[in-house]
Amino acid sequence: MSETANEKKAGRLVVWLLAIVVGLTIFYLLDHAVMGMQGLPLNWDLTPAQ
Amino acid sequence: MNVLAKTLGFSVALVIAFGGVAYVLPQMEGPAPEQHVVNLDELTMESFVAMGEDLYSGKGTCSLCHNALGRAPDMLALNVTVTSLQRIADPNYEGSAANSEQYLRESMLRPSAYVVAGFGTKGSNDTQSPMPAVDKAPLRLSTLEVDAIIAFLQDKDGEPVSVPLPVATAMDAPIAEVAASAVPQGPEELIVKFGCTACHAVLDSQAALGPDLNDIAGRLSAAEIRESIANPAADIGDGFIVMMPEFPAMTLGELEMIVAFLAAAGEAS
Amino acid sequence: MMAFITPRRIRRARQSAGFLATVPMLIAFVVLACGGLATQVSAAEGDAAVAGVSADEHDVAATTTVSLSPAPTPQREDYPTIGASSRGIVWAIAQMHLFFGALVLAVPIFVLVIEIIGFRTGDDRYDDMAHEFMKVSLTAYSITALFGGTLALALFLLYPHLMSYLMTAFGSQVLVYAGLFFLESMLLYIYYYGWNALRYGNRKWLHLTLGLLLNGVGTTLLVVANSWTTFMMAPSGVDPETGAIIGNIWEVMKGPLWNPLNLHRVIANVAFGGAVVGAYAAFKFLSAKTPEEKAHYDWMGYSSNFISILAFLPLPFAGYWLMAEIYAYSQQMGILAMGGILAWLFVIQAVLICTILLAGNYYLWTGMARSEGADRYRWAIKYIATVLILGFLVWVTPHNVIYTAAEAVKLGGGNHPVLGPLGIMPAKNIAVFLMLICTFLSFQLYRRADKVITVSWQNWGNALMASIYIFAIANIIFAGVYYGYFTNTVYKVGSSVIQVMSTVVVIVAGVVIDSLRFRGAKTLHVSWGKVAERSQYALFALPVAFTWLMALMGYVRSSVRTHWHVYTVMPDTSADNFIPTLQTVGNMVTLVTLLFLAFLLFIFWIANLSGTRQLPVTTDAGSQREASVA
Numbered sequence: 001m002s003e004t005a006n007e008k009k010a011g012r013l014v015v016w017l018l019a020i021v022v023g024l025t026i027f028y029l030l031d032h033a034v035m036g037m038q039g040l041p042l043n044w045d046l047t048p049a050q
Numbered sequence: 051m052n053v054l055a056k057t058l059g060f061s062v063a064l065v066i067a068f069g070g071v072a073y074v075l076p077q078m079e080g081p082a083p084e085q086h087v088v089n090l091d092e093l094t095m096e097s098f099v100a101m102g103e104d105l106y107s108g109k110g111t112c113s114l115c116h117n118a119l120g121r122a123p124d125m126l127a128l129n130v131t132v133t134s135l136q137r138i139a140d141p142n143y144e145g146s147a148a149n150s151e152q153y154l155r156e157s158m159l160r161p162s163a164y165v166v167a168g169f170g171t172k173g174s175n176d177t178q179s180p181m182p183a184v185d186k187a188p189l190r191l192s193t194l195e196v197d198a199i200i201a202f203l204q205d206k207d208g209e210p211v212s213v214p215l216p217v218a219t220a221m222d223a224p225i226a227e228v229a230a231s232a233v234p235q236g237p238e239e240l241i242v243k244f245g246c247t248a249c250h251a252v253l254d255s256q257a258a259l260g261p262d263l264n265d266i267a268g269r270l271s272a273a274e275i276r277e278s279i280a281n282p283a284a285d286i287g288d289g290f291i292v293m294m295p296e297f298p299a300m301t302l303g304e305l306e307m308i309v310a311f312l313a314a315a316g317e318a319s
Numbered sequence: 320m321m322a323f324i325t326p327r328r329i330r331r332a333r334q335s336a337g338f339l340a341t342v343p344m345l346i347a348f349v350v351l352a353c354g355g356l357a358t359q360v361s362a363a364e365g366d367a368a369v370a371g372v373s374a375d376e377h378d379v380a381a382t383t384t385v386s387l388s389p390a391p392t393p394q395r396e397d398y399p400t401i402g403a404s405s406r407g408i409v410w411a412i413a414q415m416h417l418f419f420g421a422l423v424l425a426v427p428i429f430v431l432v433i434e435i436i437g438f439r440t441g442d443d444r445y446d447d448m449a450h451e452f453m454k455v456s457l458t459a460y461s462i463t464a465l466f467g468g469t470l471a472l473a474l475f476l477l478y479p480h481l482m483s484y485l486m487t488a489f490g491s492q493v494l495v496y497a498g499l500f501f502l503e504s505m506l507l508y509i510y511y512y513g514w515n516a517l518r519y520g521n522r523k524w525l526h527l528t529l530g531l532l533l534n535g536v537g538t539t540l541l542v543v544a545n546s547w548t549t550f551m552m553a554p555s556g557v558d559p560e561t562g563a564i565i566g567n568i569w570e571v572m573k574g575p576l577w578n579p580l581n582l583h584r585v586i587a588n589v590a591f592g593g594a595v596v597g598a599y600a601a602f603k604f605l606s607a608k609t610p611e612e613k614a615h616y617d618w619m620g621y622s623s624n625f626i627s628i629l630a631f632l633p634l635p636f637a638g639y640w641l642m643a644e645i646y647a648y649s650q651q652m653g654i655l656a657m658g659g660i661l662a663w664l665f666v667i668q669a670v671l672i673c674t675i676l677l678a679g680n681y682y683l684w685t686g687m688a689r690s691e692g693a694d695r696y697r698w699a700i701k702y703i704a705t706v707l708i709l710g711f712l713v714w715v716t717p718h719n720v721i722y723t724a725a726e727a728v729k730l731g732g733g734n735h736p737v738l739g740p741l742g743i744m745p746a747k748n749i750a751v752f753l754m755l756i757c758t759f760l761s762f763q764l765y766r767r768a769d770k771v772i773t774v775s776w777q778n779w780g781n782a783l784m785a786s787i788y789i790f791a792i793a794n795i796i797f798a799g800v801y802y803g804y805f806t807n808t809v810y811k812v813g814s815s816v817i818q819v820m821s822t823v824v825v826i827v828a829g830v831v832i833d834s835l836r837f838r839g840a841k842t843l844h845v846s847w848g849k850v851a852e853r854s855q856y857a858l859f860a861l862p863v864a865f866t867w868l869m870a871l872m873g874y875v876r877s878s879v880r881t882h883w884h885v886y887t888v889m890p891d892t893s894a895d896n897f898i899p900t901l902q903t904v905g906n907m908v909t910l911v912t913l914l915f916l917a918f919l920l921f922i923f924w925i926a927n928l929s930g931t932r933q934l935p936v937t938t939d940a941g942s943q944r945e946a947s948v949a
Binding site: 038039 | 173
């Protein structure tokens, strides 16, 4: 019933991938929020909209 | 005691090391503007323009913001006369200038009358300029000084200067405040200031230790003249042993003024 | 329900209420002291010159016919002289006053926090450490007052016109300021001398309340004095044409730079104060004879460094806000400071801040040796050190240097093609925020070094924390490079807020995630006192650099007014109205720093002396022995 080494590695990989997605999302949203609040809107690819 | 000596010695040494950093960096001093009475009888257009140039980077502090770093239009890089007319022709323009001199004067005295797109104060949508009015504090430029700067801006592009030379009126002698160390100087004054007349035949000097500068325009191009002054050790093959010193205190503006004078002198004679 | 309300809980609620009741008291106090005295000081001099009140946003206080005198305009010969440079004298005395003022305002702040921690954990070490910190502060307090009085005398003697103008502006507030000092002294003496008498139970609550009041009064003193400084830089409540005071005291005080300076000084004071007491602890550590003493002062040094670096981390944000407000008030003043003649001072600032960061980090790294769990993280140190060094090199690179004409011709322009871009703000922001993140990483690693985490979700926690670090760093670099070099100025300036917030996210996430995952962690043994002696020198480097930095930035703040006593309102026509050379500045700053070190030595010695007791002379051989009272 115990996990094999491969399952453990896959589990860790999932954890890290999820963490990467979360980290990326946090800062992507942060960029939009911070620039938007200053009246400097951004496009989806973070280029200036003005 | 040993602990005290070690820790105190370490701390004092560190303090002095920090102090030493101040010695290594370029030493710049910022003199406050001094009152300087301008003698209108001796004022020529050349020295008037030179006064404007001195004010531009001195008391007027224009070059603090008007440079290539993007805070304000880089006026030294633009043709100011042509650009002024373009700005007046802009449909957004709501000021009252009709020519470049009026536009420049309006920009200096009422900067928010028209703000070039992208240079307005953040959040004002280009309706407010971050530039201070030059005739108010902290700049407090006099009418004479404003005119001198306009004359300089027009002249630097080779355009005609539309500002008339100020003439003495019944009022008090006009005051121009320039840095005490830089009285407005034309190229002749600079040639004397840097001691060229000690070795070269130029202006009133007959010295022959170096090449005759009165007709140097016929022998050297402007670029070669500049190289000779900036890098005297370079061999330019005219037969003179190099004894000419370098001029570390000469600014780029002064260099250009001398080069222009020497390059033009050949045409006049 | 009734079971919830126990006698113990009632007692605690009563005690907390008493403590918390001081908060609205403090707020009311501050408001009264600053805004309630809304009287306009009228200059009844007989000249009925009414200043042309310009029709701008300034509300004129409701007064009847008052003659509004313009700002004085003394000429050079009107300034009194005493044979030495007036500016130099005032500069030195003012800076000494600011050093000591910062120290005595900062120490009670973190002493109160430490006392609260000691109260809540029941650990006597915290209470004893707080008490010992206050001992250092008490001697410094009288020196602060001495320098303050001397400063006032020097100012009135050497700059009478300026002082008469400032009295016109702030007259209603000055006696309040003096009165606050009586209150501050009373509270300070009761707080310190009553420490042991108010040690436990309800009395401890009373003691904590006194400490809170002490900090309230101290902070009020700071913000009141700050208003004079910011008025000189960016005057408000005055008629721009003549300088006449047309606003009430609240309008005069609340200029655009007041609150940015308040925030910056409060935080910086704590960082500075922590560093100074850290030097005290380091000195005592190096002189300690017994292992218990060594352990005690090692722990004290660590706590001081913790306080200092913790307060230092948000300081760039507060400084940035101050600079941004200076730019918003007068773009010219802002550019003069950072792009004009004063810009070279910020190169020295880079050297100092990098010293501070390196010293703080180095202390943490050597301190990790106290715990055997630190071996897991030692690999990270060289990478952090590399980032710190690289960041320093970028930060210290100027945009251009003064070329001779020959050099400029060779260079083909005014800036170096490769190093030039490193000289402007985007590169510097990248450097400093990466350095701050790395310092925080050192912190996190240190705090993890003596623990074994046992929570079940530690893999998630580690991965999330690492991801936040990686993407914060990537975001900072992206924002700096892309918006800094490839978009227009407005976006470039706005992108620095992205960098600030990214750093804040790392710090906040780090603190939150750590506090959650340290729950139930196994603590490894920490050998307090067993740390290399060289680590203590880092604790000396910290206050030395802080002191030099404070004096340097104080000079910048003063010099940015150029030839104005009160910017745009009262020009400076004295013999010292020029901006001095960097060497002069360096000499003055070095001088006041050395003076401060000398005074600090005296203070530490007094603190030590007060704990020493000479034993009675014995009848044989007249030997005299001394004992140190703990």
